[in-house]
Amino acid sequence: MSENAEILNIKNENAGNIALNEKVYSYPVKESLIKEYVLLTLSNKRLGLASVKNRKIVSGGGIKPWKQKGTGRARAGSIRSPLWKGGGTIFGPGNERNYKKDMPKKARKAALKSALSYLLKEGRIIFMQDFEIPEIKTKQMQFIFVNLGIKKGLLVLPTANADNKIAKSTKNLMNYKAISISSLNILDLLKYEKILITVKANEELERNLSL
Known part of the structure; x- marks a missing residue:
């Protein structure tokens, strides 16, 4: 049996x-599935930036510091040896590390459905009547959110309207964000206090997740 929910307009x-x-x-x-998808998303956003220079990369040390024999000193081939101050690092981290993880498509969909079901039970999803604004105006979008009593909200739009006036008008608002169904992700769903989903966006969302 389908559950019914109220639809609100911008007033x-x-x-x-x-x-x-x-x-x-x-x-x-x-x-557990939601947590797995969150960790997957965070890992895939992570960049392997930690990197050190080994003796091949560190500058200097092109010649032997002294001759091989006759000095009474230990043999040395380069001042950039890891044994020397300022030398290369042995087995240090390199920026080639890949943090990418994978998760089956079916499991990702299940995680999104779990999150949506949880948010609906918590009363954090609001279904909105489809609407447009006449021009790109940040103040107008802020007024709409405030009028709905939302302090921190995510507005979900249909993919066809991903780059419309609504999305552009929300871009500079600190506590509000507008994204399309194609960009919907688990982090945004859990981050915002309220999730506003337009009627057309919900049709697309249900079509994608019920397959």
Whole structure:
């Protein structure tokens, strides 16, 4: 049996009801799966920046510091030996390290459905009537969020409207963000206090996740 939810317009008025797909919004909440997807996303955003210079890369030391024999000193081939001050580092980290992880597509979808089901139960999802604004204006979008009583919110738009006036008007707002269904990710879903999903965006979301 499908669950119904209220639809609000930008004036914070009731604009009808929406029937929710139970395959998406009544999915069992699997915390371990959500955690795995969060760690995967964070790992894939991580860059291997830690790097040191070995004796091949460190500058200087092109000639022997002294001749091989007759000085009474130990043999030395370069002042950039790891044994010398200012020399190369042995077995240090290199920037070639890859932190990328993978997760089956089916498991990623299940994690998103778990997160959406959890957020709906917590009352953190608001379904919005589809709307447009006449021009790119940050103040107008901020007024809409404030009028809805949202202090920190994510607005989810259909992929077709990913680069429209709404998304551009939200770009410079500190506590608000607008993204398309194609860019929807687990981090943004859990980061924001309220998730606003337009009717058309929800149709696309349910179509993608119920397959």
